[in-house]
Amino acid sequence: EDQVTQSPEALRLQEGESSSLNCSYTVSGLRGLFWYRQDPGKGPEFLFTLYSAGEEKEKERLKATLTKKESFLHITAPKPEDSATYLCAVQAINSNSGYALNFGKGTSLLVTP
Amino acid sequence: DGGITQSPKYLFRKEGQNVTLSCEQNLNHDAMYWYRQDPGQGLRLIYYSQIVNDFQKGDIAEGYSVSREKKESFPLTVTSAQKNPTAFYLCASSIRDRQETQYFGPGTRLLVL
Numbered sequence: 602e603d604q605v606t607q608s609p610e611a612l613r614l615q616e617g618e619s620s621s622l623n624c625s626y627t628v629s630g631l632r633g634l635f636w637y638r639q640d641p642g643k644g645p646e647f648l649f650t651l652y653s654a655g656e657e658k659e660k661e662r663l664k665a666t667l668t669k670k671e672s673f674l675h676i677t678a679p680k681p682e683d684s685a686t687y688l689c690a691v692q693a694i695n696s697n698s699g700y701a702l703n704f705g706k707g708t709s710l711l712v713t714p
Numbered sequence: 715d716g717g718i719t720q721s722p723k724y725l726f727r728k729e730g731q732n733v734t735l736s737c738e739q740n741l742n743h744d745a746m747y748w749y750r751q752d753p754g755q756g757l758r759l760i761y762y763s764q765i766v767n768d769f770q771k772g773d774i775a776e777g778y779s780v781s782r783e784k785k786e787s788f789p790l791t792v793t794s795a796q797k798n799p800t801a802f803y804l805c806a807s808s809i810r811d812r813q814e815t816q817y818f819g820p821g822t823r824l825l826v827l
Contacts, residue, residue, distance in 0.1 A: 605756070635816070642821070643820060644718075644821045645818045646818075647816075647818075690757075698770070698772055698773070699762050699764055701759045704758075707756070
């Protein structure tokens with residue numbers, strides 16, 4: 602059974618204090634791994650898609666990396682506006698649900714001034 | 715602007731009542747999805763549709779129904795058979811090809827009176 606586990610559940614950082622969020626996954630065949638940002642009461646906002654081990658993508662202070670078992674979302678010198686819940690999801694080859702995503706529970710990030 | 719709209723933002727259901735959540739997209743996407751989000755849990759798939767007039771059950775379809783009469787629209791009905799409907803409901807869409815990113819609407823919060 603496909604599984605996605607995110608850690609930590611919650612993370613508190615001081616402004617400028619860099620860190621990483623982890624997404625471990627178990628899937629029979631990975632079609633793609635997705636990172637989203639979700640603000641309270643809002644829908645998830647797309648950040649990155651990673652398709653194969655070794656791939657990296659960057660956007661402003663965020664950098665996503667992928668290995669065969671996990672993905673990291675690195676946050677460099679975060680600002681308070683980076684506070685949000687970050688969701689990881691995988692899309693599996695030969696899924697019974699078409700191209701639907703299998704989500705982790707998310708990491709709630711709080712960045713304090 | 716292209717995007718996904720969901721309405722209403724808040725919806726109140728009385729016991730025994732069926733309610734319908736609206737989802738419309740003008741992205742010309744073929745595939746559409748409904749997810750449910752509960753506190754402390756990942757998003758879970760309710761229904762998905764990859765083409766007009768066709769839809770498939772997801773992991774938690776019991777107590778829900780959908781229709782897909784138009785490419786742009788994928789309404790979700792929460793029936794009286796759904797005993798625990800209080801949740802945040804998210805609609806998403808994507809191009810019906812492999813590895814394509816899903817984009818989410820702003821969500822509807824359903825509360826039971």
